[in-house]
Amino acid sequence: MQYSDIDLGFNQSMVSKGSLDVVKKLQRAGYDGYLVGGCVRDLILGTAPKDFDVTTNATPEEVKAIFHRGRIIGRRFKIVHVRYGREIVEISTYRAAPGKPKKNWFGLRKKTSDSQRVLDDNVYGTLDEDVVRRDFTVNALYYNPVEESVLDFVEGISDAGSGILRMIGSVPVRFGEDPVHMLRVVRFKAKLSLTLVDEVEHEIRPNVVLLGEVPPARLFDEVLKLFHHAHGVRSWEELKKYSILDLLFPLTMKSFDIETEVDYEKLVLDALGNTDRRINQGKPVIPAFLFAALLWAPFKREYEAIISSGSPLGEAMWSAGDRVFEIQNRTVSVPRRVSGPAIEIWSMQNRLVQRRPRTIDRLLENRRFRAAYDFLLLRAQCGEVDTEVAQWWTDIQECDSDGRRAMIDGLRDGFSKSSRRAKSKNGVASDPGANSTRRKRPRNRRSKKSVGKQ
Ligand code: ATP
Ligand code: MG
Numbered sequence: 502m503q504y505s506d507i508d509l510g511f512n513q514s515m516v517s518k519g520s521l522d523v524v525k526k527l528q529r530a531g532y533d534g535y536l537v538g539g540c541v542r543d544l545i546l547g548t549a550p551k552d553f554d555v556t557t558n559a560t561p562e563e564v565k566a567i568f569h570r571g572r573i574i575g576r577r578f579k580i581v582h583v584r585y586g587r588e589i590v591e592i593s594t595y596r597a598a599p600g601k602p603k604k605n606w607f608g609l610r611k612k613t614s615d616s617q618r619v620l621d622d623n624v625y626g627t628l629d630e631d632v633v634r635r636d637f638t639v640n641a642l643y644y645n646p647v648e649e650s651v652l653d654f655v656e657g658i659s660d661a662g663s664g665i666l667r668m669i670g671s672v673p674v675r676f677g678e679d680p681v682h683m684l685r686v687v688r689f690k691a692k693l694s695l696t697l698v699d700e701v702e703h704e705i706r707p708n709v710v711l712l713g714e715v716p717p718a719r720l721f722d723e724v725l726k727l728f729h730h731a732h733g734v735r736s737w738e739e740l741k742k743y744s745i746l747d748l749l750f751p752l753t754m755k756s757f758d759i760e761t762e763v764d765y766e767k768l769v770l771d772a773l774g775n776t777d778r779r780i781n782q783g784k785p786v787i788p789a790f791l792f793a794a795l796l797w798a799p800f801k802r803e804y805e806a807i808i809s810s811g812s813p814l815g816e817a818m819w820s821a822g823d824r825v826f827e828i829q830n831r832t833v834s835v836p837r838r839v840s841g842p843a844i845e846i847w848s849m850q851n852r853l854v855q856r857r858p859r860t861i862d863r864l865l866e867n868r869r870f871r872a873a874y875d876f877l878l879l880r881a882q883c884g885e886v887d888t889e890v891a892q893w894w895t896d897i898q899e900c901d902s903d904g905r906r907a908m909i910d911g912l913r914d915g916f917s918k919s920s921r922r923a924k925s926k927n928g929v930a931s932d933p934g935a936n937s938t939r940r941k942r943p944r945n946r947r948s949k950k951s952v953g954k955q
Contacts, residue, residue: 504651507658511544513646519585520553521646523568523592528647530567532559533595533628535643535652542639545661546693551730555592556643560625564592596634597626629654636675636682637689638667666695672704680711684723687743691727691735705743712748717834720749724833728791731780733773749833752825756798765798768883775875789842790872792835794879800825800847818848842869849873850880854890858912865897874898 513521520536527534534557540550557564561573564581571581571592581592626634628643635641638657645651651658660667666689668675668682676682683705689695712720727736740746747754757766772794776786804821812820822844826835835843846869852860853873864870874894881891897908 502653504653504658507651509545509644509651509658510547513649515544516540516646517553517585517588517590519583519588519590520555522585523555523583523590524646526567527555527557527559527564527592530559532557532563534647535645537643538635538640541642541644541651542657542661543693544644545639545642545658546664548693553588553590555590556595556631557592558595558628560594561592564594568592595626595628595631597624597630628652633669635669636685638669639665639689639695641669664693664695665698666690666701667698668701672700673708676704676708676711680708680715681719681723683708683712683743683745684720684727687736687739687745688723688727688730688732691732691739692730705745709743709745709748712745713832717830717832718836720833721835724749725788728773729776729780729786729788731777733777733791734770737770737773750795750829751832752799752828753795756802759798759802761798763883763885765883768797768879768885769794771879771882775879787842787872788835788839789846790875792829792839793843793846793872793876796825796829796843797847799828819844822847842872845869846873846876850877853877853894854886856890856893856912858909861897861909861912 516536520540524534524536534555536553537556538554540553543550559567561579561581565571565573568581568583571583573579573581578593578596580594583590583592632641632643632654638655638660640657641653641655642657642661643652655669666686686697686701686705690697727733727740737746740749753769772791776791779786800821803824804817807817807821807824808814822840826840826844829835849864849867849869850873852864854877867873877886877894878891880886881888893908897905900908
């Protein structure tokens, strides 16, 4: 159904300059050009879109011929990126519906796994086919900003108006083709407060296990979309409700079952809350901090186990970190550029707690200081570290150089006393590295290089 006189609650002026230019140029060259997906959905729902996606009947090569600055990218499906200053407009060619045995551009049949998961998506289609391969009705609206009209074949406008998330096609079939749909359901629910239609609601739990078939690297990208877009706390709660966390973060969830004085789930939720707040304030966030929080409790257990088995202290930190990430990577694989800095954040904790006077300046200059300090605050919030210690680090950052010297001198006087107190509060066994002041990553590790790139 084409609507040209409907009030969508937004108009051309709310569309990014880059995507408007792309649509105009595609149409001028005789092709279709529509805005589609999350941007149309978000504009109707009154949320600022994070990006504007364009779809067309032109192939990536034909698109590239119009936009000389465009870059063809993508493995699962080729798309074109065109840059306008800081904006990148993504242009995708209409795709054929999944599951349909059909030839792609190379004359090959589409491949599916035993459970019908689509492995090769590189098949172009018509607009009609493109509609049915999209996931949700609210994501399948085609907006033509030139005419200010919208194509709606699946009653997406009505669903958006009612705040409903409805899948296109059979829910179990779609979850089987691509289990990531389930994570997208959670994300849209958390981000947009949409209500799930019953069929979607009831089909998630029985199908969660299928997420185990998704490549762990793809799940890492999805996890970041869940936790690094200002709706992390709500995403966590939804993932928990559908028992998805056990599959994504098995070590973390198991560690919550072990009785301890510290509420480690609170630590994770506080980290997600901090991250949401920082994103809303336009401040930078790093995935390493998030994973440091998610895996802190399993890391501590692993560290303690390694120490008690008599391993050298200097190695224990990195061995424990590597081991925890090795297990985590079987489900959601965390790239070394993220896990390396996460281990660095962990490895600084004890030095921050101990506050040895001669280490203070070096700690303050450490490139991970800010993240490690924020992590210390999280631990203090959960009662794992003295609030006095956390406050000391807050204060020293606000001092001028004379004030800083005075604070460090103050430590020298009371060092042995405060160090004893820190040890008794945080406990040698429970605080990684409490027995050793300087913990350096062993030199001969392959990953050292990628850590250094941060
Ligand atoms: P966001 O606001 O997070 O960008 P989005 O819906 O735009 O949400 P994208 O990943 O940018 O998400 O995808 C753009 C559009 O492509 C979606 O709205 C949907 O129509 C379609 N799409 C994305 N991923 C899938 C998928 N796995 N299966 C089917 N359609 C998909
Ligand atoms: Mg999008």
